Amino acid sequence: MNFNLEKYIDISMELNANTLVWVEDKAPELIPLARQPEAPVNFTWLNFGAHAGTHVDAPYYLFQEKWTSDQIPLSRLMGPCQVLDLTQVESCIEIEDLQQIEIKHNKIFLKTKNSFDPLLEFHGQHITLSAKAAKYLVALGIETVGYDYQTFERGGSNEIHHIFLNESITLLDNLRLIDAEAKEYFLMCLPIKVTGIDAAPARAILFEKNA
Numbered sequence: 403m404n405f406n407l408e409k410y411i412d413i414s415m416e417l418n419a420n421t422l423v424w425v426e427d428k429a430p431e432l433i434p435l436a437r438q439p440e441a442p443v444n445f446t447w448l449n450f451g452a453h454a455g456t457h458v459d460a461p462y463y464l465f466q467e468k469w470t471s472d473q474i475p476l477s478r479l480m481g482p483c484q485v486l487d488l489t490q491v492e493s494c495i496e497i498e499d500l501q502q503i504e505i506k507h508n509k510i511f512l513k514t515k516n517s518f519d520p521l522l523e524f525h526g527q528h529i530t531l532s533a534k535a536a537k538y539l540v541a542l543g544i545e546t547v548g549y550d551y552q553t554f555e556r557g558g559s560n561e562i563h564h565i566f567l568n569e570s571i572t573l574l575d576n577l578r579l580i581d582a583e584a585k586e587y588f589l590m591c592l593p594i595k596v597t598g599i600d601a602a603p604a605r606a607i608l609f610e611k612n613a
């Protein structure tokens with residue numbers, strides 16, 4: 403496929419002290435250790451959880467013998483992909499919602515009503531994904547799943563993460579898909595090369611196809 407490198411949508415979340423994080427996590431801190439004109443340079447110390455803002459989840463999050471975030475092949479994070487329109491779902495994405503969509507790529511983004519949430523506070527009733535729907539995606543051979551909230555599930559459960567990460571499926575969380583129409587794109591997502599841990603902050607963009 404042919405993609406336009408000048409036409410892209412940034413689906414990353416801004417990362418700063420106001421970024422909405424999981425209810426039990428601390429807000430990100432951007433500590434100004436030095437600021438001009440008092441100091442010769444502007445220098446900032448960053449202090450936040452590995453799952454703050456847009457990030458890649460590694461299987462190591464739940465399985466200590468599986469890939470850490472730096473071990474995820476970058477081929478999982480670059481390539482043709484598809485945004486699926488699930489914005490009609492009111493509570494939980496079920497198999498039937500996914501079956502209505504012709505899924506053409508093994509990298510997919512689940513665009514839900516979460517993308518329209520202003521993210522001023524953690525929404526306990528955010529749109530989720532059912533275990534059956536997650537297993538359906540596994541059976542389809544999906545290798546990368548992007549989502550538009552901190553987590554697929556409510557109340558701190560890791561059931562859906564378990565289904566995906568057990569298969570070493572690559573998860574991209576906290577995306578902002580509001581401007582991404584449901585269609586095919588080329589994904590470019592590069593997590594920072596922090597080593598040996600469960601997740602890594604990332605920048606994610608979708609390139610448009612050439613007309």
Ligand SMILES: [Zn+2]
Pocket residue numbers: 453457458459552575601
């Ligand atoms: Zn995460």
